[in-house]
Amino acid sequence: MEKYVDLIKIIQNNFNKLSKGQKLIAEFIINEYDKAAFMTAATLGQTVGVSESTVVRFANTLGYDGYRELQKELQELIKNKLTTVQRLTLANEFSTRENALKKVMQKDTDNIEKTINEIDFHTFEQAVELILNADSIYVLGLRxxxxxAGYLGFYLNFLLDNVKIVTSGPNDVFEQLLKADKNDIIIGISYPRxxxxxxxxxxxxKGKGCKIISITDSLISPAAQNADVTLLASSNMVSFVDSLVAPMSLINAFIVAIGMxxxxxxxxxxxxLEKIWKKYNVYDVNSKDN
Known part of the structure; x- marks a missing residue:
């Protein structure tokens, strides 16, 4: 089974070829995946009104070796709902500092690889076109x-004249979006929790008629619900730390595409700008980096 394929996407892509009983299982998992994750095949079958063997065949139809493999992926999905304290307990797998270093960096690498394998280029192009044609662009990301959001907004301000970074400062986010209308774009960045x-x-x-570009981790993310275009970048966490390496890489690609x-x-x-930076010694004269 390909390691980096989203389970919900697999179910959606295979839905039409499922049997009637298997479709009941599929619908239950899509809508109640947090409950299904800890059900045995027998319990899941009983809940939706099919046999245990139907549940096993359902997993096989989706390409899994068995129900336990499917269940393991379900449990990965619900990690996004864990509290910080609950997530902290996941750190038990780090026996040493060296082990933590290697495992965390490997997880970040896995997230980038998953994002590369699953990125929808057509959706990426749609997002770029929306940005290029917008009157104003609001970049929103909290916590x-x-x-x-700050990184994306910083570079978009070099490229475009109409970029506003929405922050959690003195003015509430709604006040900062007050003048937004149907000709504007809101880029919403949101990751678990x-x-x-x-x-x-x-x-x-969305209620004001704005187009919404969502940058998030999954099509079942609540940040995707009001989005016109959803850009996905994996953020499977290690312990209480959010893995935001893949989202940052996606944002880099997004900035470069707009810059082109x-x-x-x-x-x-x-x-x-270079003249200004040089005049006011913004950068170390011996440095070529930003």
Whole structure:
């Protein structure tokens, strides 16, 4: 079984070829995956009104060697709902500091690889086009996602004239989105545990007619519910720490793609910036990096 394929996506892609009984299982898992994750094959079958063997055949139809393999992936999904204290207990797998170093970095590598394997290029292109044609762009990400939002907004401000970073400062997020309308885009970045304020703000923006680009971890993420376009980057966590390496890489690719389209417009702008940076000693004269 390919390691980096999202279970819900597998079920959705195979739904039409499932038997009537298997479709009942599929619908239950999609809607109640947090409950299904800890059910035995017999219990799951009893819950939806099919036999245990039907549950096993359902797992086989999706490409799993058995129900236990499917169940393991379900349990990965619900980790996103764990509290910080509960997630902290996952750190037990780190027996030494060296072990922690290697496992955390390997997990980040896995997340990038999963994102590369699952990225939908057509969706990525849609997101770029929406940005290029928007009147104003609002970048929203709170709590741990605020770092991603700040980074994205920082570089978009070099490329476009109409970028606003929505923060959790003195003005509430709704006040900062007050002037947004149907010609504007809101980029909402949200990862487990999903910020309720971010989700409310996306719903508010959708109600105002804004187009929503969501950067999140899964199609079943609540941040995807109000999105016109959803960009997925994996963030499977290790312990209480959020793995935001893959989302950052996706954001880098997004910035570069927009920059390619605006190359002719921004060349003189960056030439002027270089003069300002040099005049006011913004960077170390011996450094070539930003």
């Amino acid at each position: 741990s996602s605020s770092f991603l 999903y910020s309720k304020r971010t989700l409310e703000a996306l719903e508010y923006g 389209e605006k190359r002719n417009d921004i060349t003189s702008y960056f030439e002027d």
